[in-house]
Amino acid sequence: MKRNTTPVYYGDYLQLDKILGAQSLQSKHYGDPAHDEMLFIIVHQVYELWFKQILHELNAVISVFNQRQIPDQSLIEVVHRLQRINQIQQLLNDQISVMETMTPQQFLSFRDYLVPASGFQSIQFKRLEISLGLKREFRIDFDKQSFYNRLSQDDRELLEALESKPSLFELVEQWLARMPLLIKDEFAFWQHYKQAADASLQADRKIILSNDTLTAKEQQQELNDLTATEENFAALFDKTAYQKLNDEGTFRLGHEAMMALLFIKQYPEEPIFNLPFQLITALTDIDEKLTIWRYRHAMMVQRMLGTKIGTGGSSGHHYLKKTTESNRIFTDFFNAASFLLPKDMLPALPNSVKQYFGFYK
Structure with a gap:
């Protein structure tokens, strides 16, 4: 590795003149500048910088999964x-606490000067969502209608082009579906698994029926929930039934991918x-952190605005609260x-299978 031949100065390398000169208060155009607008700008600028880094990492991961074969060495880097x-997301979630040091009245001192700017217009965040797998068809109705309404023509075209490319969810689903590990030699895992699952569900039903602390209504509700779980279990072993639930939105993963996911999580x-x-766990963590971020953002907006509409014209807290649970990606995980x-209760793996899974003969 060569050393640099030209001296590097800290401020020049980081272009601090541009970064530290990029906080222009909108409130100063209408009178005395609002003190807390500086915090508002910096917090959102930091968000965008971290979004850029997340996209940098995410695009590298997508490039790996866009291959037909993924070497183990590449999978280590992906994880x-x-x-x-995930660690960056933790910072983003913690950053909301900094924003919440601003009171509602301090926010109102400059809020109306920002109309119609909105977080809707964060192109990097929308790129992040789409790249992970939250494409237009999976959004809540209000979000589908308004997703592109507040964007410039160039930004709309950029996001629409991204919608046509495979997302990380789609690529991971294909990768899971390609795993040839469900049947090895004469060991049919799913036949043994179904027997164990049926026994487990029967035991759950006995527990509910023998629980004297439940009211009749509570018992019936628990039995209804168990019946739904039994139907989902049954669909694992019936591709037609699974496809019906897939079409209805109960599952998003295809049947082969779901079976591979379960096999991995069982062993x-x-x-x-x-x-x-580790990969599945990391994607689950990312979706969880994203959901927490949406929830904390919704609570912060309610704290600042109550039931007022957002600066971009959305229903503010109400809209954000709906997206918290609805705009999920890896729910199947x-x-x-x-x-x-x-x-x-799991079927024991035969020695031949364990040797195969353990990389030795």
Whole structure:
């Protein structure tokens, strides 16, 4: 590695003159500048800088998954980059506490000068959502209608082009579906798994029926919930039934991908599944952190504006609260826990299979 031949000066390298000179208060055009507008600008500028880094990491991950074959060495780097994204998200969530040091009246001292600017117009955040897998068809109705309304023509064209490219969700789904590990030699895992699952569900039904602390209404509700879980379990072993639930939105992952996901999550300690399990965990963490960010953002907006509309014309807190649960991406990774069984109920892997999963003969 060569050393630099030209001296580098700290401020020049970071272009601090541009960064530190980029805080122009809108309130100063209408009278005395609002003191807290500086905080508002800097917090959002920092968000955008971190969004840029997240996109930098995310695009590298997508490039790896856009290949037909993914070497283990590449998967190690992917997991590392996803974990870095997760740590950045933690910073973004913590940053809301800094914003909340501003009182509602301090925010109102400059808020009306920002109309019609809105977080809707953060192109980097929209790129992040689309790249992860939150494309237009998966958004709540209000979000579908307003997604492009407040954007410039160039920004609309950029995002529409991105919508046509495979997202990380789609690429990971294809990767899971390609895993050839569901049947090895004469060991049919799913036949054994179904027997164990049926036994587990029957035990759950007995617990509900014998629970004297439940009222009749509570017992019926728990039985209804169990019946729904049983139907979802049954669909795992019936591709037609699974496809129906997939079409209805109960599942987003295709059948092959879901089965591979469950296999990995059931046996994460097997060496061959260690990196895939870390990958699944990292994506689950990213979706969780994104959901927490949406929730905290919604609570902050309610704290600042109550039921007032947002600066961009949205319904403010009400809209943000709806997106918290609705605009999820890797929900199937969370809900897969519904199908996991205790270790002592899982079918034992034959030695030939364990040797195959352990990379030795």
